[in-house]
Amino acid sequence: MQKDFEKLNTKIITLSCDDVVSHAAWSKDVTAQAKCDRADLPYPVIADSKRELAVALGMIDPAEKDAQGLPLTARAVFLVGPDKKLKLSILYPATTGRNMAEVLRVLQSLQLTAYKKVATPVNWQPGGECMVVPSVKADEAAKLFPQHRVVDVPSGKGYLRFTPQP
Structure with missing residues (x-):
């Protein structure tokens, strides 16, 4: 859905608690699963292996733990407007996938209702x-x-x- 977001003049950035090496392998899995014609993701992935940003943004799911017993990061979506203010945040438990069609619909609503x-x-x-x-x-x-x-x-x-x- 990258092109749908680009049509709305929206930039996507992701945050992961894995390191850069893991991101490279993971991006190939994602693009293969999405049947993309490229091997790398069309947006940046921020490595947050110390979980500093995830903690600061409230993205920790204390109910779900990884193999080392650390809380998993929740799946969060933040929409930030051109004024650099938060317009929407959705926090999904680590066990629940996101609905990008809904995120796109909300973005379209936010852009319409702003003007x-x-x-x-x-x-x-x-x-x-x-x-x-x-x-x-x-x-x-x-x-x-x-x-x-x-x-x-x-x-x-x-x-x-x-x-x-x-």
């Missing part, structure tokens, strides 16, 4: 209907999103406002 006055509802997919953020007043919503619709709710508050993705 448009919308939010993405549950199960949103790119191109799907969005919600007008609550800070947009009704008259502004009518101008910005002429095709928006308001869903009636028992409270009578008109905060559920949906619009085609801008």
Whole structure:
């Protein structure tokens, strides 16, 4: 999915508690499993064999241990914006794989909602209907999103406002 992330102007960096020699062998396994046409990974892998960064970033899973009895590192995903601020963090237990399609979907949502006055509802997919953020007043919503619709709710508050993705 590297190309999908590149289309979104996103750089991937990985962190591993293994050493550089291990990374070289592991990258060949990964690219072979992913059926890539290259033997090396298209992104950098940071060696953190002392686990200093993993500990600092809260990426240790105390419930899972390696053969030496050391806690395994959790599988973490951090999305950092152009402003160098954390936009999303997901911490998966060491025993659970990541869902890169979901990470890509979240990235697309973050990029959309950073520049448009919308939010993405549950199960949103790119191109799907969005919600007008609550800070947009009704008259502004009518101008910005002429095709928006308001869903009636028992409270009578008109905060559920949906619009085609801008």
